[in-house]
Amino acid sequence: MTDDEHGSRVVSASREVAAPAEQVFELIADPARQPQWDGNDNLGSSAEGHRVRAVGDSFVTELKSGKLRENHVVEFEEGRLIAWRPSEVGSQPFGHLWRWELKPTPDGTTRVTHTYDWTQLTDRSRFERARSTTAERLSASLDRLAALVEGQHGA
Numbered sequence: 001m002t003d004d005e006h007g008s009r010v011v012s013a014s015r016e017v018a019a020p021a022e023q024v025f026e027l028i029a030d031p032a033r034q035p036q037w038d039g040n041d042n043l044g045s046s047a048e049g050h051r052v053r054a055v056g057d058s059f060v061t062e063l064k065s066g067k068l069r070e071n072h073v074v075e076f077e078e079g080r081l082i083a084w085r086p087s088e089v090g091s092q093p094f095g096h097l098w099r100w101e102l103k104p105t106p107d108g109t110t111r112v113t114h115t116y117d118w119t120q121l122t123d124r125s126r127f128e129r130a131r132s133t134t135a136e137r138l139s140a141s142l143d144r145l146a147a148l149v150e151g152q153h154g155a
Helices: 003-008 021-029 031-037 124-131 135-154
Strands: 010-017 043-046 058-063 068-077 081-087 097-104 110-117
Touching: 010 135, 021 031, 021 081, 021 097, 021 110, 021 135, 031 043, 031 058, 031 135, 068 097, 110 135
Parallel strands: none
Antiparallel strands: 010 110, 043 058, 058 068, 068 081, 081 097, 097 110
16 A cells, blocks of 8 residues: 555544533543434444443444444543444454544643544445545534534533
8 A cells, every 4th residue: 555545544634622621522432422423424323321431342333224333442541532443243343443532722622633544444345435434524523523512511
């Protein structure tokens, strides 16, 4: 794979969210809340009570298509970082990664960066779908997340 191909397989978007990092993180780390802010319009539902707490945790999400995905948490720092790799339930991850990084700012807002990395995806039948996950779609997730948390924060 060339550097150009590698670069195009990592997509990222960032924005400031007018809420503390801990509050933003709660919406990301609770799988049951994720369909509310999913800018890919892909997530259907996830059961309550599966809040992520550590690397090695996993959670199952039902996609709008009806398929189930088991998400394996591979990076975690409470209130700051979470990343997972999806798979079919009971299988090895496909090779792509969803990452959320939160950086508190001195003024009480949070800089949130959302990254989709499919550099390790090898199943060519999944490439078209992977390519459709653009910075604009990641930004849509950030915007929806911000609207949710800023509404709660302002209340």
